[in-house]
Amino acid sequence: MSINFKKSYKFAIKSSFYVTLFATGLVAVLLYLFFEINYQFLALFGLATLCFSFFVLQFRVEKFIYKRVKKIYDDVSLLDSTTLRNQPITTDMATLTQDVQKFAREKKIEIETLKIREEYRREFLGNVSHELKTPLFTVQGYLSTLLDGAMNDKTIRKKYLERAEKGVERLIHIVKDLDMITKLEAGDLNLDFTRFNIVDVVQNVFDLLEMKADEKNIMLMFDMKYTKPIMVWADEEKIQQVLTNLVMNSIKHGKENGTTEISIEDLVNNKIIVRVTDNGEGIQKQYIPRLFERFFRVDKSGARSEGGSGLGLSIVKHIIEAHHQKIYVESKYGYGSEFSFTLEKAE
The missing domain is CATH 1.10.287.130 (Signal transduction histidine kinase, dimerisation/phosphotransfer (DHp) domain)
Incomplete structure (x- = not known):
């Protein structure tokens, strides 16, 4: 470790001044008592004492502080050698305080993160x-x-x-x-990007889950009649899985005689957004941030009675993010939920 002295002469100057005053005053008293006072001698003596005291104090204090600061750096570096060992040691207390406080904050964040991960x-x-x-x-x-x-x-x-x-x-x-x-x-799952009609994929999902929806008398429908194809650039099989998981989720948590509606809207930057909206039981606000966690269930008992792996929404999130797109959730407890995701339009 190299030493990096950030000069702070205030302490040395004050201390040297006090030492000079005392020494010059003592010499003046001795000259007055035993000899004749020589003001020129006193001035030279005072200046020499001031300079000598300043350099000795500055050098000794810096060395004294350096030894103790180095020990602090060495002790702290045992916890994180990459952060502090490669940096020069400063004897400036303000800089040292900043370094240690920064280290403490980073370690606190790291510990809290580890606790969250462990939980x-x-x-x-x-x-x-x-x-x-x-x-x-x-x-x-x-x-x-x-x-x-x-x-x-x-x-x-x-x-x-x-x-x-x-x-x-x-x-x-x-x-x-x-x-x-x-x-x-x-990143080991390769996506097969192709150009396909998202409307046809939604219809396939409706046909696949029609019987499941009929068990709760839930109507699967578009928000409007899409007469023209909407071509997107994505992995067709994986997007169908996304829609299947979202529609299945809406059926699972939907109300009897309810609806699950899918709409497709244009966005800026050559994108579309697909919305899956239901009028089911909805999701309480505190649960929304955790919806995409593996195995997380809002209703631990009820959801398991409906079957499923508990991984559907987590898979949805990972597939959409693998496409470098976004997924959103809006829900009002007791009124229903809306899951939406973006896709890139095909040229």
Whole structure:
């Protein structure tokens, strides 16, 4: 470490002045008592004392402070060698205070971030454990019942095997979704960009989920009749998955005899925005920032009874961000929600 003296002579000048006053005064008294006072000698003596005192004090104080400041830097550098060890040491107290305060603020932020991550990790592991445990125990229960003797009854055997199959399908669905999110986050999932009509994709999603919507008598519809194609540049399969997840989510949390409406609007900068709006139960304001977290559920019990992996919205967010686009949420509790995302228009 190099030393970087930021000169601050105020202390040395004051101290030297006081030493000079005392020494000159003492010499003057001695001359008055024992010899004849020589003012020229006193002036030279005072000037010499002032200069000598100043340089000695300045040098010694800086060395004294440097040793202690260096120890502070060394002690603090044990926590973060890249931040402080490569910087010159300053003996200026204001600069030192700023450095240490900055270091303390950065470490506080880092510690708080680590705490948040640790909390998220614990919650995530707990959610993964719960999501996997439920279908696993279901499958285990049905198979154990069959092995205990129910296998001899053809009716029970078929029913339990079908239910066990559903549990396995849910496990596969969760694992596939987790694998997709991991690949999206790592940038390993390649997107196949093509030019396609987003209106046709929305209609395909409506056809796919029509029976699911009919179970709650929810109407799937456009906000208007789109007679002309709206061509976009994106991965058609992944965008269909985004729309499927959003529409499925609106059906899951929708009200009986409700509606799920999709609108497509032009935006500036050669973009469109796709809106998925429902008049369902809505989302409370405090939950909105966490909607796209893995396995996060607003209604922990009710949402699980509806099935799903709990990863749908997280996948939606990652796919849209992989397209370098934005996704938005607006919701009023008790009145419904709107999820919207942007896409690039095809030329």
